[in-house]
Amino acid sequence: MPEAAVAPGLAAPAAAAPLLAIRRLSKIYNEVAVLDRASLDVAKGEIVMVIGPSGAGKSTLLRCLNRIEVPSEGEVVLDGVNMGGTLRDGKLVPDAAAVTARKRRDIGMVFQRFNLFAHLSALQNVAIGPRLVLGMPREEAEARARRELERVQLGAHMAKRPNQLSGGQQQRVAIARALAMQPKVILFDEPTSALDPELVGEVLEVIQGLARDGMTMLVVTHEMQFAREVGTRIIFMDGGRILEDSPAKQFFERPEQPRARDFLARVARQH
Amino acid sequence: MNEFDWGTVWYAIPYMLMGTWVTLEICLLSILFGTLVGVVCGLLSLSGVRPVQWLVRAYVYFVRGTPALVQVFLIYFALPQVGIYISAFWCGVIALSFNAGAFIAEIVRASVESIDAGQTEAAMAIGMTHRQSLLHILLPQSLRRMTPPLTNELITLVKGSSLLSVISITELTRSGQVIIAERFTPFEIYMVLAVFYLVLISILSRLSEYVEKRLA
Numbered sequence: 001m002p003e004a005a006v007a008p009g010l011a012a013p014a015a016a017a018p019l020l021a022i023r024r025l026s027k028i029y030n031e032v033a034v035l036d037r038a039s040l041d042v043a044k045g046e047i048v049m050v051i052g053p054s055g056a057g058k059s060t061l062l063r064c065l066n067r068i069e070v071p072s073e074g075e076v077v078l079d080g081v082n083m084g085g086t087l088r089d090g091k092l093v094p095d096a097a098a099v100t101a102r103k104r105r106d107i108g109m110v111f112q113r114f115n116l117f118a119h120l121s122a123l124q125n126v127a128i129g130p131r132l133v134l135g136m137p138r139e140e141a142e143a144r145a146r147r148e149l150e151r152v153q154l155g156a157h158m159a160k161r162p163n164q165l166s167g168g169q170q171q172r173v174a175i176a177r178a179l180a181m182q183p184k185v186i187l188f189d190e191p192t193s194a195l196d197p198e199l200v201g202e203v204l205e206v207i208q209g210l211a212r213d214g215m216t217m218l219v220v221t222h223e224m225q226f227a228r229e230v231g232t233r234i235i236f237m238d239g240g241r242i243l244e245d246s247p248a249k250q251f252f253e254r255p256e257q258p259r260a261r262d263f264l265a266r267v268a269r270q271h
Numbered sequence: 272m273n274e275f276d277w278g279t280v281w282y283a284i285p286y287m288l289m290g291t292w293v294t295l296e297i298c299l300l301s302i303l304f305g306t307l308v309g310v311v312c313g314l315l316s317l318s319g320v321r322p323v324q325w326l327v328r329a330y331v332y333f334v335r336g337t338p339a340l341v342q343v344f345l346i347y348f349a350l351p352q353v354g355i356y357i358s359a360f361w362c363g364v365i366a367l368s369f370n371a372g373a374f375i376a377e378i379v380r381a382s383v384e385s386i387d388a389g390q391t392e393a394a395m396a397i398g399m400t401h402r403q404s405l406l407h408i409l410l411p412q413s414l415r416r417m418t419p420p421l422t423n424e425l426i427t428l429v430k431g432s433s434l435l436s437v438i439s440i441t442e443l444t445r446s447g448q449v450i451i452a453e454r455f456t457p458f459e460i461y462m463v464l465a466v467f468y469l470v471l472i473s474i475l476s477r478l479s480e481y482v483e484k485r486l487a
Contacts (some may be wrong), residue, residue: 037476061358066395066396068392068395097319098400100398101401102398104395104396104397104398105398107396109392109393111389111392111393111396115387115392117393118390119412120412128397129397129398132403132407133398133403177397178396178397217482
């Protein structure tokens with residue numbers, strides 16, 4: 001069980017160190033803490049579902065992990081690498097922009113609104129990272145892009161522009177784009193919230209496939225059924241704080257926090 | 272009302288064609304340099320480097336806040352003051368490029384900034400540097416948005432080139448004025464002048480429509 005290795009309070013040996021360690025991460029806008037001292041350890045292969053009402057700070061948590069938003073406080077350590085700075089003479093020195101960019105390669109991200117590069121074909125969308133960022137030769141980058149697109153069942157649509165693809169297809173290209181960088185962890189920020197209901201399934205299936213392949217993922221989602229089936233662990237957030245952190249089954253059967261119970265009851269009523 | 276003097280018109284056209292040639296030379300050079308200055312300054316103002324951004328802002332502030340005619344005079348009379356002696360022709364090119372560059376910088380900046388923030392975030396998320404996302408993601412997408420305002424600016428540049436008649440460059444406008452001084456037929460000549468500019472501007476507009484379609 002991956003959860004056991006990261007149970008709080010355990011003096012984990014070096015080999016069992018979490019892949020991703022989040023320590024008292026905060027984001028303060030106009031004196032309001034939209035993310036309030038969130039701490040979390042994620043082991044390799046874990047699928048962490050982040051749920052909670054809107055405005056809970058779920059997206060902000062993800063965006064602070066890869067520093068698309070710069071956290072106000074706290075730190076994020078991925079596989080021993082501090083995302084925010086570099087240790088020099090025992091002091092953490094903030095990174096230059098180029099160093100941050102380099103560190104971001106290891107964290108994939110999939111957005112609610114896909115954010116495919118509008119001027120590039122599906123293939124180019126996926127290949128541009130390996131080619132430009134990893135410096136691969138074009139041939140090699142495109143071969144990798146083709147592999148990733150086939151993995152998300154889009155082998156037949158590689159030459160199409162984003163505006164020629166359905167929302168579900170666009171989101172799968174976006175997942176392939178993240179995969180092509182071979183990240184250590186992928187963040188999903190409400191990957192199905194902008195999709196027509198009939199297209200949600202194909203995207204969830206791809207994410208489920210990644211879970212089977214052992215990819216470490218943090219998924220912000222409103223799909224409770226999916227969270228329950230695919231998640232190994234549930235994080236419940238409200239008011240910028242992590243209120244509950246339990247194994248998926250336990251969370252849905254016996255939520256500890258009253259606010260989590262309220263939330264589940266409200267969601268259940270809507271379905 | 273006096274008869275329209277067609278004789279003067281036929282007399283003027285060869286001279287004015289020579290003036291047109293000078294206007295074309297000046298405008299093409301100014302479009303080239305002005306666009307270059309504008310794109311570079313536009314990208315600098317998007318670079319995120321504060322001191323550079325302030326410099327570009329000061330440049331734009333000055334050009335936007337002073338009449339083009341004053342800028343022409345400044346360059347024509349100020350350069351010799353600091354020991355730089357160049358022909359009126361090149362003073363004209365510098366003045367027009369200097370003027371257009373500032374407005375084009377603003378066009379580039381505004382077009383790039385109008386691209387959805389999600390594009391930048393996606394570029395960041397796969398580890399692109401600021402420069403990579405600017406050059407490979409944002410700029411290619413903003414080219415098409417830039418075309419209409421850029422066309423307007425280039426039209427302004429061509430029309431503005433008539434100001435150079437005041438620093439003794441015999442471009443199109445001045446070539447007309449020379450004939451007026453000789454034949455005292457202002458109405459006919461200014462009509463011809465208007466038609467000449469209309470033709471120049473129409474060609475420019477057509478060209479830009481073509482470019483805009485190609486970028487679609």
